[in-house]
Amino acid sequence: MSALKRRLDRSLTAQAVLAFLLVLAITALFSRPDEHPVSWVLRSALYTGIGVAFAAVQRRRISRATGTDPRRFADLNRKIRDREVPSDPEERAIMRRLVAEHLRRMERGGKWLPYWLGLMTLIAVGVLVLGAATGSLSLPVFSAVLLIGIAWWILWTRRRSMARCRHMQSALREQDERVP
Missing domain, CATH: 1.10.287 (Helix Hairpins)
Structure with missing residues (x-):
């Protein structure tokens, strides 16, 4: 696996x-x-x-x-997920830029997150109302639960990713303070 x-x-x-x-x-x-x-x-x-x-x-x-290639980018992302701080100073510098880029993108996307989640909630409620109006509730309830599940998954994934990036940012800062 x-x-x-x-x-x-x-x-x-x-x-x-x-x-x-x-x-x-x-x-x-x-x-x-x-x-x-x-x-x-x-x-x-x-x-x-x-x-x-x-x-x-x-x-x-x-x-x-x-400043890296896509294959190394994937390895650095894996290290962020596993919370491994690179020992090589050049790799730490690349990791620092990658973490800053991830945080910048997530914070920028966070401005629009309430609107997207509101739209998904509005669609879920609309599907339920249309289902109730037509008399068939099984597919609308499934769709609404699926949309709400996706919204919660988005929030959970974003929170977890931001926590990982912030942890790596502080670990890199500590590592740089230790190394003269």
Whole structure:
């Protein structure tokens, strides 16, 4: 399992294959019964291509801002998750820039977070109201619970990521104070 996680963490191709399979399954699940399966594959390839292009641009942008390549970027992100402070001064400098970039992006995205969560809550309530108006509540309740679950997961992940970055920032500061 650890090797699979490492492969998914480092390889954009592995992420693309996994995303394609997940999108294909979701597309097949929510498609009309009379649709041809080739349309599922084409739509899934389109959605996956858009997602992978977005991820590649983000990864390249952050790698350029921190002064490292994407493979090393993935290793440094793993070290942030595992709370490992690099011993090499050059790697610590790159890690410091990476942590600062992550915190800057999360704080900037935090300004819009209440609006996104409010929109998701509004959609969940709207789905429930439409379900109650039509008399069928099973799918609307499932959709509303799913949306609320996603909103809570976003908040939990953001809080955890910020705590990890702040911990690494203070650990790097302590390490730099110790080393003359």
